[in-house]
Amino acid sequence: MANISSRNSKPYRTYIFNVHGVTNMSIASAIKEYLESKDGVYSAEISSDMKTLVANLMQNTYPWEVEEMAAEIGYAVQEARSPLFSIGGILEPVLLAITAIATIISFAGTSMNLLTGPAAEILGMFIIFICGYPVHKKAISALLDRKISLDILVSVAVISPLFYSYGVMEPVYYASGIIIFVVLSASIFKRSVQDRYEQMDFFLPSVALSVTDGKEAWINAEDINPGDVVTVKSGYRIPVDGTVDDGEGTLVTVIGGDNEKVRKGVRVNAGDILLEGDVTVKAAKKAIDSVLRPAADAFREARKPREFNKGYPKSVERVLLFVSLFGSIFVYFFFNSTVSAVAILLVATPLAMFIAWPVSIVTGKLAASNAGADFSSHGSIERMSLADTVVISGIESLVNKSTVSDVIPVQGYTENDMKSAIAAYGGDENDPLVKAAREYASGVAPSEEYSLKSLAEASRVVQIPAxxxxxxxxLENEGKLVRYALKGREFMGIVAFDLEVSEETKKAVESLGKDKAKAKEVVLISRNPAGLSEVIGRKAGITNIKSRMDDRERLELVKKMVENKKEVVVVSKRGDLTRFAGNSGSVVIGNAMPGFEGLDDARCDSFAVVPGLISLAKKSLKRANEGLNFGFYFNTFAVIAASLGVIDIQIASLMIITSVVVVATNSMRSYFISLK
Incomplete structure (x- = not known):
């Protein structure tokens, strides 16, 4: 731990960050402890609701270094990019409001002849150069990078009323204000739904705690060799794949998201979170060879920017810029028409194209939220809009209700003993299995002495009798889910659950199979035995079922689908490794896995809305492309009309507003779409 007292005489600066993947105080304490062990951090504190981190940094430390420090131990700490949470994000809405007020004053003052002379000019300069600063900044950056960009055309259009107002002495600066207002609005919409993470493998720690002769020291995870032993404290992630060498604790597993009690000899994976207790872990392999490493690589690859259909050729941007500038110069010098020259620049501004994409995406996100679902970002909607294959990972995603059907104790134990194990069955309170267990064992208090585990978990503790x-x-061949009851390390018997698939879920699967606009193929992949998987699959109406697939096999299957040019959406309960494969989008039913919140493309409460989410994503992108096409044809017609002198500056301003309203209204049609 760094010596904080030695820094007391030095000044520090305070920064506020969003934190993701913080689910309880042990994780919050781990992040705080690690950050304060760094010399550049004076102090760190995570809020009581675990949503923000307040870090006091020394003068020679920068915010991005805090992000990297937190990522080293496996947590995402990154400044929020939404309009309300970063310095740039706060300024944009404020500047938008100021632009709106200044534009209204300019229009009203000009129309009523109340704002003239120096007052009109000062307000005009303010609109063009202060309100328009973000526009001009992007244009200058494009010029310095030698890129042909629509930002250049927008900047020229914003400045053009200045030229007209001085030449003709009629202040029309409100035209600049309209353009700036629309551009800033589009920017805010886009920022509010953009992707949340840049470092996609933050959940794999790059450091580990080594204890030698009682002294703690952080080392690089890549320097750990098989057989080396590292210490993991409460709240930290496991740095390498291996086995527990000493100690006990409660672990959240990366694969499956289950809470699991661990002790000596239990296998753990890099990225697992130790929620309680302290353990030492003996490495089984190098960090680079961890189970999750291929998944992290695939996930990072899937989130790279992709070329989606933008509705018009990329060359349009270049052509529009040159045609507009040439046309404006031509009518000014050959026809001596300042009005037409400025009108060309105004109507050539592709505001309809600027607004089409972000408004459609925001509308799709709002429509999903109306149905209790959520898209994470614009990238999420784009990925899901391409879906042609839906992979359902695990029968749990299809099950809506469950009941305890069979309780079979072994000799020496009674049904009451079994009830104690059933009462201890933990997990999400909304999980059908947990609900069934609570109902069956009503009145019996859960005890840490008892547990109800899957075969894989129980086999690590005790040998199951033949x-x-x-x-x-x-029982599994009858379509029942089996769990194994334990008292400490003693086997008590088996418990079977009847699983039900709702009519809504059946209809959702049927709609995916029938409506090729949603998906062409539905596949169920399961860790469960063939009999159980096939019964549940048939109940849901799925014919393509692959069972007894371990985590690596499921991950490889989805990756192979992607390699075969399929656009995959993975649906899973709480999420698992398969959602990180290839180009796949992902939908989590219920709560996200602890430590992985926000990494999914969409979240919902039932499989019944999954087809609706995919359909909504496709329609959102369709609306965006319609808006882009409309914008292209509008600009083409308007430039020709302005060149012929049919359009003056007042009409040009009205046409701009009309085009934006048309595109925004069309985009907002998705808001009224039902997901079922």
């Missing part, structure tokens, strides 16, 4: 194993297989 006759119980055989009975469990028979």
């Amino acid at each position: 006759d119980s194993h055989k009975r469990a297989n028979a």
Whole structure:
């Protein structure tokens, strides 16, 4: 731990960050402890609601360094990019409001002849150069980078009323204000739904805690070799794949998101979160070879910017810029028409194209939220709009209701003993299995002595008798989910759950199969035995079922689909490795896995709305492309009309407003779409 007292005489600066993946105080304490161990951090504190981090930094430390420090131990700490949470984000809405007020004053003053002379000029300069600063900044950057950009055309259009107002002595600066207002609005819409993360493998720690002769020291995870032992404290992520060498604790597993008690000999994976307790872990492999590393690489690749259909050729931007500038110069010098020259520049401004994309995406996000679902970002909607294959990872995603059907204790135990194990079955309170367990064991208090585990979890603790194993297989072939009851390290018996698939879920699967606009193929991949997987799959109406697939096999299957040019959306309960594969979008039913919040493309409460989410994503992109096409044809017609002198500056301003309203109204049609 760094010596804080030695820094007391030095000044520090305060920064506020958004934190993601913080689910309880042990994680918050881990982040705080690690940041304060760094010399550049004076102090750190995570808010009580675990949404923001307040860090006091020394003068020679920068905010991006805090982001990197937190990522080192496996957590995303990044300044928010939404309009209300960063310095740039706060300024944009304020500047938008100021622009609106200044534009209204300019228009009203000019129309009523109340604002003339120096007062009109001062207000005009303010609109063009202060309100328009973000516009001009982008244009200058494009020029310095030698790029042909529509930002250049917008900047020229914003400045053009200045030339007209001085030449003709009629202040029309409100035309500049209209353009600036629309551009800033589009920018705010876009910022509010853009992707949240840049460093996509932050959930893999790059450092580990080594204890030698009682002294703690942080080392690079890549320097750990098989057989080395590292310490993991409460709230930290496991740095390498390996086995627990000493200690006990409660772990949240990366694969599956289950809470699991761990002790000596239990296998753990890099990225797992130790919620309680302290353990030492003996590395089984190098950090670069961890189970999650291929998934992190695939996830990063999937989130790279892609060329989506923008509705018009890229060359249009270049052509529009040159035609507008040439046309404006031509009519000014050959026809001596200042009005037409300025009108060309105004109507050539592609505001309809600027607004089409962000408004459509924001509208799609709002429409999803009306149905209790959520898209994470514009990239999420874009990825899901391409879907032609839906992969359902795990039968849990299809099950809506469950009941305890069979309770079979082994000799020496009673049904009451089994109830104690069933009462201890933990997890999300909305999980059908948890609800069924609570109902069956009503009145029995949960105890840490008892547990109800899957076969894989139980086999790590105790050997399952052959006759119980055989009975469990028979129940699974009937389509029942089996769990194993334990008292400490003693096997008590088996519990079977009847699983139900709702009519809504069946209709959702049927709609995916029938409506090729939503998806061409539906695949169920499951860790469960063939009998159970096939029964649940048939109940839901799925014919393509692949069972007994471990985590690597499921990940590889989805990656292979992507390599075969399929556009995949993975649907899973709480999320798992398969959502990180290739180009896949992802939908999580219920709560996200602890430590992975916000990494999914969409979240909903039931599989029934998944087809609607995919359809909404496709319609949002369709509306955006319609707006882009409309903008292109509007600009083409308007430039010709302005060149012929049919349009003056007042009409040009009205046409701009009309085009933006048309595109925005068309985009907002998606808001009224039902997801079911």
